[in-house]
Amino acid sequence: xxxxxxxxxxxxxxxxxxxxxxxxxxxxxxxxxxxxxxxxxxxxxxxxxxxxxxxxxxxxxxxxxxxxxxxxxxxxxxxxxxxxxxxxxxxxxxxxxxxxxxxxxxxxxxxxxxxxxxxxxxxxxxxxxxxxxxxxxxxxxxxxxxxxxxxxxxxxxxxxxxxxxxxxxxxxxxxxxxxxxxxxxxxxxxxxxxxxxxxxxxxxxxxxxxxxxxxxxxxxxxxxxxxxxxxxxxxxxxxxxxxxxxxxxxxxxxxxxxxxxxxxxxxxxxxxxxxxxxxxxxxxxxxxxxxxxxxxxxxxxxxxxxxxxxxxxxxxxxxxxxxxxxxxxxxxxxxxxxxxxxxxxxxxxxxxxxxxxxxxxxxxxxxxxxxxxxxxxxxxxxxxxxxxxxxxxxxxxxxxxxxxxxxxxxxxxxxxxxxxxxxxxxxxxx
Numbered sequence: 001x002x003x004x005x006x007x008x009x010x011x012x013x014x015x016x017x018x019x020x021x022x023x024x025x026x027x028x029x030x031x032x033x034x035x036x037x038x039x040x041x042x043x044x045x046x047x048x049x050x051x052x053x054x055x056x057x058x059x060x061x062x063x064x065x066x067x068x069x070x071x072x073x074x075x076x077x078x079x080x081x082x083x084x085x086x087x088x089x090x091x092x093x094x095x096x097x098x099x100x101x102x103x104x105x106x107x108x109x110x111x112x113x114x115x116x117x118x119x120x121x122x123x124x125x126x127x128x129x130x131x132x133x134x135x136x137x138x139x140x141x142x143x144x145x146x147x148x149x150x151x152x153x154x155x156x157x158x159x160x161x162x163x164x165x166x167x168x169x170x171x172x173x174x175x176x177x178x179x180x181x182x183x184x185x186x187x188x189x190x191x192x193x194x195x196x197x198x199x200x201x202x203x204x205x206x207x208x209x210x211x212x213x214x215x216x217x218x219x220x221x222x223x224x225x226x227x228x229x230x231x232x233x234x235x236x237x238x239x240x241x242x243x244x245x246x247x248x249x250x251x252x253x254x255x256x257x258x259x260x261x262x263x264x265x266x267x268x269x270x271x272x273x274x275x276x277x278x279x280x281x282x283x284x285x286x287x288x289x290x291x292x293x294x295x296x297x298x299x300x301x302x303x304x305x306x307x308x309x310x311x312x313x314x315x316x317x318x319x320x321x322x323x324x325x326x327x328x329x330x331x332x333x334x335x336x337x338x339x340x341x342x343x344x345x346x347x348x349x350x351x352x353x354x355x356x357x358x359x360x361x362x363x364x365x366x367x368x369x370x371x372x373x374x375x376x377x378x379x380x381x382x383x384x385x386x387x388x389x390x391x392x393x394x395x396x397x398x399x400x401x402x403x404x405x406x407x408x409x410x411x412x413x414x415x416x417x418x419x420x421x422x423x424x425x426x427x428x429x430x
Contacts, residue, residue: 041393041419042328043297043352044167044366045143045273048072048373048391050124051087051423055375055389056289056332057345061277062233062243063289063332066387066427067124070175071138073231073245073277074187077126078134078177084125087387087425091118094395095147095417097362104409105156110362114148114162122425137174142193142270144168145364152201153362157408163201165363166220169270170194173229184234191227193250193270196220199261202363209313211260218257225252227270243277243291249299260314262302271296271303285336293328297352307360309405321364322357326350332373343375343389355401358413365415368393375423385427393419 041047048058050068060069064076067085095112126136145167152163175189198220206212227250233243250270259266275293282288298304305320313319332345349369353361361367375389400412 041366041368041371041391041421042293042347042349043143043295043323043326044145044364045295046141047347047371047393047421049138049140050085050122051089051387051389051425052343052375052377054089054391054421054423055343055345055373055387056334057330057347057371057373057391058328059277059289059291059330059332059345061231061245061275061291061293062241062279063277063287064233066425067126067136068122068138068140069124069126070136070173070187070189070229071124071140071171073233073243074173074175074189074229075177075185075231075233075243075245077136077175077187078179078185079233080126082127082430083427084430085123085425085427087122087423089120089122089141089421089423091120091419091421092116093118093146093417093419095365095415097153097358097365097416098414099153099404099411100414101411102404102409103411106153106404106409107411108153110149110151110153112147112149112164112362112365114150114164115146118146132179134177134179135175137172138189139170139172142169142171145366147363147365149201154202154204157204159201159203161201163363164199166196166198168196185232187231187233189229189231191229191247191250193225193227193252194222195224195252195268195270196222197255197258197268199258199363202261205313206260208309208319209260210318211265211314213260214257214266215260215313221255221257223253223255223268225250225269227251239281241279243279244275245277246272246274248272249296262314263305263318263320264301264316265314268302269300271300287334289332291328291330293330295326295328297323298325306357307405309407319360321360322354323352323366324350324354326352339379341377343373343377345373347371347373351398353398353415355398356403358398358400358403358415359405359408361398361415362413365398365417367396367398367415368417368419369396370394383429385429387423387425387427389421389423391419391421393417393421
């Protein structure tokens with residue numbers, strides 16, 4: 001690993017003196033090894049970072065709640081105090097496809113759930129260095145995509161065995177936040193990204209690739225890259241908080257084992273995104289919050305290029321998944337009563353997958369749009385917090401329209417996805 005985390009995770013304040021070095025290193029290693037097919041929800045981005053945020057459908061730009069605040073808005077690091085949060089999210093997607101009217105023998109219903117259980121760890125740590133300056137680090141799964149078809153949809157083309165893809169992205173984000181005064185702060189996070197990818201069972205398409213030996217069945221390949229996230233959080237009235245955040249594109253090294261699949265010879269950057277949030281403390285117990293987020297999938301050719309029969313896979317203009325930019329709206333509320341804080345939220349995302357692009361998205365059906373979340377935190381004395389969150393992404397089917405080119409037999413591909421997400425986390429306040 002290019003970074004040392006020992007001193008970052010040392011906490012020393014008053015009578016507390018604890019070193020989290022071994023725990024932090026172990027958790028980072030667990031993230032690197034365990035992330036697999038984090039089948040994310042707003043396109044392929046996670047719907048929220050941190051279990052508290054997940055319980056409010058991902059709201060967090062103007063409402064920092066724990067040590068994962070920097071994953072959404074680094075300015076929030078200035079307002080959560082000294083704390084450590086460790087969590088894990090259980091992710092269960094159900095995805096598949098139906099092909100009809102195809103003249104090449106592809107017709108049928110296909111279940112992409114040969115693998116359907118995933119676990120995603122997370123870590124957040126923040127430290128108030130001075131009254132004005134805070135720092136922290138967040139380690140979390142940014143997003144991903146996974147399908148695993150026990151029976152390949154491309155069997156009649158000569159494919160055999162299973163088929164699918166597995167994309168996972170991990171962020172390690174150290175952050176700093178500076179308070180301009182008691183109510184306003186600016187923040188910066190540096191995003192180190194690690195991703196791994198594997199594709200299997202798409203051998204029939206190698207004839208259309210400029211690098212056929214680097215298109216499928218090459219095991220996992222990995223890449224790394226860097227980006228930044230900026231943020232602002234401030235109270236515009238005593239009860240209303242405004243948050244603004246922007247993340248650059250994360251420029252990744254190429255996936256060389258799959259340079260015959262992804263456009264631009266295996267280039268798979270992580271798209272830029274930005275958002276605006278408001279939080280209103282309606283009463284001493286009730287807080288309402290809303291976020292609007294924009295994810296620019298259209299700036300990444302490997303994701304955005306449409307299926308084409310004129311440019312070879314892997315070339316600059318080669319086929320991708322035809323995804324569009326996504327706008328996400330999120331509404332959430334929390335209610336504190338005694339030792340408990342209860343949460344709920346709803347979010348809606350515009351559709352990244354056009355009906356004309358469903359054929360390639362048999363491998364990547366990131367089509368869900370509606371999410372409903374519930375969550376709770378139980379205070380454990382003055383320093384501990386146990387949090388849980390549950391999100392259901394309602395089933396969405398995108399029906400193909402002119403989706404399968406004639407050279408592949410024509411007809412239509414319909415793709416569908418639904419998800420259940422359960423998160424559990426424990427937080428320590430120092």
